Amino acid sequence: MSGVSLKPRATLEARVDLSGITPAVTCPLTLRELEGLSVPYGAKSVPLAELFFIEGAPEGVLLIEIGDSRLDGVGAGMLEGELIVDGVVGAWAGRGMGGGVLRIAGDAGDFLGAELSGGRIELAGNAGAHAGGATSGSRRGMSGGVLKIGGNAGPRAAERQRGGLIVIGGDAGEGLATDMIAGTASVGGTIGPLMGRGMKRGTVFTRTVPELPAGFVDTGEQELVALQLLARRVPELKAVIGQSTRARRLVGDTLLGGQGELLVPA
Template identity: 35%
Template sequence: MTAGLLARLRAPLAARADLGEALALGWVALSPAELARRPIRLDGRAAALGDLFDLSGEPRGRIRFEGDLRLADRLAAGLGEGEVTVDGSVGDDVGSGMAGGTVVIRGDAGVRAGAAAPEARRGMTGGELVIHGNAGPAAGTRMRRGLIAIRGRAGAGAGATMIAGTVVIMGAAGPETGLWSKRGSIIALGRISIPATYRYACTYQPAYLRLVLTRLHTRHGLPIKPRHLSAFFRRYSGDLADLGRGEILEWTAK
């Protein structure tokens, strides 16, 4: 990325960092110096974003993080605007409760990506969270709106208790995916174990999936193939132990 801000990690993280407040409020017009003053917590103690990162570039609505952020939690939590890219893996709770904007993780994400904060009723309520690697357990739990796309595997409970929104999993989906969901869509392009509380409805070609998958390919470079676009999907309705208005769409070669 050539335009926007660059946040380069000064030194490898030795303790967990909570970046939840760094981008939660409006940030797209902030200069590097202003953004450097945003509060974070490092190993439980108050700090500033600039204590961990060298910030440079021009505010253009984009920020790119460089460095090993596997111990950095809650990045882009509550995000409402702009585009956040991480050139590698990230810690837990990335995009927690985000309401808008785009988060792109070039590596893996920890637990609860795009999910609800422990005290919150809702996870993501908007925006797009794209994980080019694997996602830890509980991605998208209690999400209300928005799109999560996981190029690799998803841990257990992806989309569990989701209220609405869309979770696309290109790799294998872990157990209990979609459990207790009210509404929303889980798109499984890889292996998935359908919860017992979902019921098979039909095998068909949902037109809207072509829009979703085409966007993931053109906008985010995910390897969507013609076989995905022209495919049939097995539709399971669920979770019938809850509202039952959600769906799991399982890709099938037939």
């Protein structure tokens, strides 16, 4: 099938792990092969057709017609194609993605885009904790790609981020950019306390100065002509940068030798 549509047969009674069910995997398969794909469902594994009606979709697209907070790992490991979810998803959506586009019309659970290295994730709603961060026990968070969150992000978004771009349209919870090493994050709303603790490098854009750890130093307002060049090159940052060419710059976490920066366009 050139494209695949999945529609739940009934309300899910347990969590489903859809890790590895990506356009690159599903689109080349026949209907019979798709129906027989095995997915973890609670404490057991079941054929995909036991949980979903399977139909065709536009070429290269995997469509999940009705989202559910019990759908974990949606788009995890995705490398190409387009995956669209008409609703909410559970944890680990887009984990380890290296390419392609994941679009989610609702909210997402914890670890959205964890360890993302490429591609693009667009979430219309709110994200749980650790968006764009590292998985448990890992030292590497997101290293590339774009993670765009239309609503709010929970605690510790961009934790251990090493590259790429995270755009949060609403508020960000506490601990944003903890141990950030590189990359860029932008927050359109407010930021919770202890942003940037352990931050080494990287840049965070925001509209107001949040509560920061003691290791941040305010260097004052500066003329930064490159802001407009950046806004043109990365349109996702335009909402926060606006027409500004000046920004208040705070540097940290200097207690750990960090030179990350928080920029508040004037």
